[in-house]
Amino acid sequence: MTGFIEWTSADARDLVAVPREWDDKYSHGVLGVITGSDEYPGAAVLGVDAAVHTGVGMVRYLGPDRPTSLVLARRPEVVTVDGRVQAWLIGSGMDASTDDTLTAARMATALASGHPLVLDAGAIGASGDAVGPAVITPHHSELARALHVDVAEVAAEPEVWAQRAADSLGMTVMLKGHTTLVCGEGGSFSVTAPTSWLATAGTGDALAGILGALVATHARQLADDAGILARLAATAALLHGQSAGRAGAGGPFTVLGLNECIPATIAALQE
Numbered sequence: 001m002t003g004f005i006e007w008t009s010a011d012a013r014d015l016v017a018v019p020r021e022w023d024d025k026y027s028h029g030v031l032g033v034i035t036g037s038d039e040y041p042g043a044a045v046l047g048v049d050a051a052v053h054t055g056v057g058m059v060r061y062l063g064p065d066r067p068t069s070l071v072l073a074r075r076p077e078v079v080t081v082d083g084r085v086q087a088w089l090i091g092s093g094m095d096a097s098t099d100d101t102l103t104a105a106r107m108a109t110a111l112a113s114g115h116p117l118v119l120d121a122g123a124i125g126a127s128g129d130a131v132g133p134a135v136i137t138p139h140h141s142e143l144a145r146a147l148h149v150d151v152a153e154v155a156a157e158p159e160v161w162a163q164r165a166a167d168s169l170g171m172t173v174m175l176k177g178h179t180t181l182v183c184g185e186g187g188s189f190s191v192t193a194p195t196s197w198l199a200t201a202g203t204g205d206a207l208a209g210i211l212g213a214l215v216a217t218h219a220r221q222l223a224d225d226a227g228i229l230a231r232l233a234a235t236a237a238l239l240h241g242q243s244a245g246r247a248g249a250g251g252p253f254t255v256l257g258l259n260e261c262i263p264a265t266i267a268a269l270q271e
């Protein structure tokens with residue numbers, strides 16, 4: 001694939017931040033999460049669960065009431081009050097034009113915060129309001145919508161459209177598919193999935209959570225070098241694919257099952 005370098009486990013190894021003995025939950029990174037809705041509460045659960053399994057100092061979930069209850073039921077370690085945040089994950093399972101005024105206000109504040117941003121699903125259309133370094137995580141249809149082109153054009157030449165989106169939006173793009181393409185100021189990388197069983201509802205929400213955790217744990221480095229965002233996104237896609245392969249052992253798996261395999265995938269990477 002012209003210009004896109006295949007990302008490997010060896011490349012990914014140094015992009016998972018292992019907490020040091022002097023770290024605490026704040027210094028290891030706090031991920032703020034605004035995802036989910038009454039219609040799609042599961043997306044919030046899947047993304048938060050993935051972030052926790054990827055390793056982050058704290059997940060602060062600030063979505064609507066129904067997903068909040070479900071997130072807490074699944075992951076009681078998650079904090080659900082406003083406070084310090086070093087990076088944001090926004091949009092999975094959300095409509096950007098939500099009529100939930102508190103969620104809309106939190107989303108606007110997060111976009112303007114200057115902190116690194118992972119913009120998924122419903123937040124991709126709000127990328128123009130992003131102040132800090134940002135990565136969008138569209139599937140083909142979402143990228144086509146963002147660029148006002150036909151999805152068939154994106155499917156025919158995904159590398160061209162991923163690069164065009166990165167150039168025109170001035171941010172990192174992670175275009176999902178069997179081969180996931182990442183491009184931004186930090187480079188252009190491809191990650192080929194080890195299993196097509198990933199083609200199932202909710203796997204993208206988990207990927208966004210993995211990436212959110214990687215970004216939050218590198219918030220300080222991102223302030224100096226936004227270019228590492230592309231390498232973090234490629235690492236997220238690699239961890240996601242390998243965890244899916246591990247979860248299904250060649251067969252199907254649940255998204256929560258994929259999440260449960262993230263720690264072993266990370267441990268294997270560090271060996």
Ligand SMILES: NC(=O)C1=CN([C@@H]2O[C@H](COP(=O)(O)OP(=O)(O)OC[C@H]3O[C@@H](n4cnc5c(N)ncnc54)[C@H](O)[C@@H]3O)[C@@H](O)[C@H]2O)[C@@H](O)CC1
Pocket residue numbers: 039040041042043044091092093094121122139140141142201202203204205
């Ligand atoms: N359990 C949950 O709460 C889930 C929530 N989800 C949320 O549901 C919302 C809508 O998701 P979708 O955008 O998939 O909407 P839809 O499933 O409504 O699909 C919208 C359009 O995008 C196309 N499309 C969907 N996935 C595609 C892909 N991978 N490649 C190319 N075209 C694709 C479809 O054919 C359709 O034309 C998002 O906010 C998402 O985060 C989904 O992640 C599914 C699971």
Ligand SMILES: Nc1ncnc2c1ncn2[C@@H]1O[C@H](COP(=O)(O)OP(=O)(O)O)[C@@H](O)[C@H]1O
Pocket residue numbers: 139176177178179180193195196197198199200201202203204205206207240
């Ligand atoms: N055929 C496939 N083979 C491998 N991976 C796939 C395939 N189709 C989709 N994926 C991956 O599955 C995930 C689907 O994400 P997305 O389309 O956002 O779904 P959802 O919104 O349901 O979570 C992405 O990580 C994508 O790269």
